Amino acid sequence: MKVLVTDEISKNGLLPILDDPRITVDFKVGLPKEELHQVIGDYQAIITRSMTQVDEALLEHATNLKMIARAGVGIDNVDVDAASSRGIIVVNAPYGNVNSAAEHTMAILLSYCRNVTLANASLKSGQWQRAPFTGHELKEKTIGVIGLGKVGGRVALRCRAFEANVITYDPYISEKRAEDFGVKLVSLEDVIRFSDIITVHTPLNDETRDLITAEHFEGMQDGVFIVNCARGGIINEEAMLAALESGKCGGAAFDVWSQEPPKSDTLKKLIAHPKMLVTPHLGANTYEAQKNVAVDVSKEIVNYVDGRPISNAVNVPRFDPDLMEQMKPYMKLVSIIGDFISQLAPPNPNKITFTYNGKLARFDCAPLSVCGLAALLNHVTDQEINMVNAGMVAREMGVAVEEVRSTETDSFSNLITLTLEGPQGKRTIAGTLFEGIPKIVKMRNFDIDFKPEEHMLVMTYADVPGALGKIGTILGNAEVNIGSMSLGRTEKAGKAIVVFSIDSPVEEETIEQLKAAIGADFIRPVHIKQ
Known part of the structure; x- marks a missing residue:
């Protein structure tokens, strides 16, 4: 199998495929679109992160592609429908970077609450000031977690460790799961209304795009703090900027943007706002996470080569x-x-x-x-x-x-x-x-009992004395060795079905002899891939 790597991926994490003699791996990072279109037809699998667009135009040239492996959680850059229509498996690594993303959420949340970035810049400039950087504790704050999935659940547990009161909105989990995390499941309206801090942890799709809008900001507490380490666009960025400028929102920390790199005027203003703490999509950027996601997608490619079930296929x-x-x-x-x-x-x-x-x-x-x-x-x-x-x-x-x-x-x-x-x-x-x-x-309607083997012969006939003997003789003369036999019948001297496991395929001529010898009304060889 030939695999193309188009983005920067941890080579240590790719060892499962690099060490497999059946798999050839080519690294062609940062190829222009035209060149990628020219070479993709030679490969059965492609491994990407977020920079390569695996779209309809690329897939039209990917005539041999069997698998698209996204070394990360999100699949925004993959046209899953176009891949599915071609029978191409799309896999991601939904667990490899969840801890990294959860920790980064806590890092920017705590950094903002304690004015770490501002105090750091002040001290490095030669000033010694303390009063301007008085911060806030998380203890006894109400933190609203929107999305209690793999990352959101970890964030909720960490917030509880800081003795915060955690409420959550997630329409796809049960109250029991929320209780397992020690948090209260509420409506989105209640998260908006009661939270001192709101952090989002959902995928970006038609249901979650602009999940938080200007109308929601109006219903929030004055001075609310917003965190987005999930996907850009879940929180409407124009509404976010307006809430900061009006003072309704006390501050925000964003790691993700609806456009990456950000180019629009709205995003530039949002990033430059003094009440914003920003990072350039670093949620998954730890050495551990990069290795983990590479390991996860590499193992899926090996599973495909071995014919084993795929654990993290998004379109299966x-x-x-x-x-x-x-x-x-x-x-x-x-x-x-x-x-x-x-x-x-x-x-x-x-x-x-x-x-x-x-x-x-x-x-x-x-x-x-x-x-x-x-x-x-x-x-x-x-x-x-x-x-x-x-x-x-x-x-x-x-x-x-x-x-x-x-x-x-x-x-x-x-x-x-x-x-x-x-x-x-x-x-x-x-x-x-x-x-x-x-x-x-x-x-x-026959009860029978046999273990399927690579080569088998199935026949139905009238259950009369001597039939099995004739079958054995004909197969023996054809040098077809019988491994085992299973017989089923509805009644004595009635219809019978017999299944033979045999060591080699049966020629058509032998099948015709069997049919004539026992008057079989059905006879068919079966081959099962082992």
Whole structure:
């Protein structure tokens, strides 16, 4: 795999890919747009920070690109929709710099409260003044944290350590999670109304852009202090400047800007304002954070090369990180089921249903469904299908995809069933894990039990004496060795299904001999990627 690095990235953090002989890494930092467009077609992965714009124009030239890795949390510089339509995985590093960002929030908050920058400049100029730099304590202040995510949660905990009263607004968390941080979950209006200090920690999107406007500033306490170490544009910068100039806001500390580097008159005035403490987007700029985010995206590229699940893909449904290790075996199981049934079922399904029974059904199973769908569709279209574009391709094909979950189950603690419905009827396959090993336990209406292997042979026929002997003889004459066999039948002397694991593929001529010898009404070789 060839990987292109286009921004300054910690080389120590890139060791997982630099040390992998399967991966070639080229460093071409600061390439002009035209040159980048010329070379990008040679690469399967690109690693960026915030300077490279991975937009539609670039992706049109990226004919071999499989992964875009953003070494940081934000993905503002990546056109995720354009990447998804091409089946390109977009990953970021959502945890590598969270501690750095939280600490920088506290650094500029405390620096402002204690007039550190002003006092430092005064003393260095030869003056000895103390009274002008009298500051404020955080103790017993009410601090409003907007967004109690990875960074906001850490900021809330640190503020509580200073004995501040912390309230939070976040429409996507439960009261229980707020209680876990020791903070009170309130409305945005209450954060605006009661806070002495407000700090924002949300992503920038259509919902959060201009989250704090002039109207909100009017409802704040006089002398309120504002902190933004998240993303420029969450706080309307014209409204921020007006609040500082009117005296409504006592001060602010910003690390991020809606335009970076800042060029507009509004931003220049805001940065120059005496009540502003400013830094040039340093939230993630620690040696530890830069190494961590590089390590995180490097590991994702190695996961892709190894065919393992991607943990931090922003355009792929994924489990909570705490569940990922637990769910990986089920992702393998559902991929095998999808791969298996796609080689047996009639073409042109109208509907695909994923059913989850048992303890598994307590969790969001969307990542499993997408994983199984990708494995299934890879056999029915020439387009390369993965978890990024599987749902999109299914919709374009007019295939309905449904998910059913139930904690009730008869024989297994967990069971995944995949059903295909189409013009030629319905096909069903079900599997489970036995001591961590994928097993197929049902096909159509036959109970069966086998471990999927690389080469298999599936057939259905009338269950009559001598049929298995004839099968064994024909395969033996063709020098096809049988590893194992699993037989299922509905009743004595009725219909039977048999699945053989075999050491090598079966030639078409041998299949025709088997069909004639036992009167098989269905016979199909299956190949499962190992």
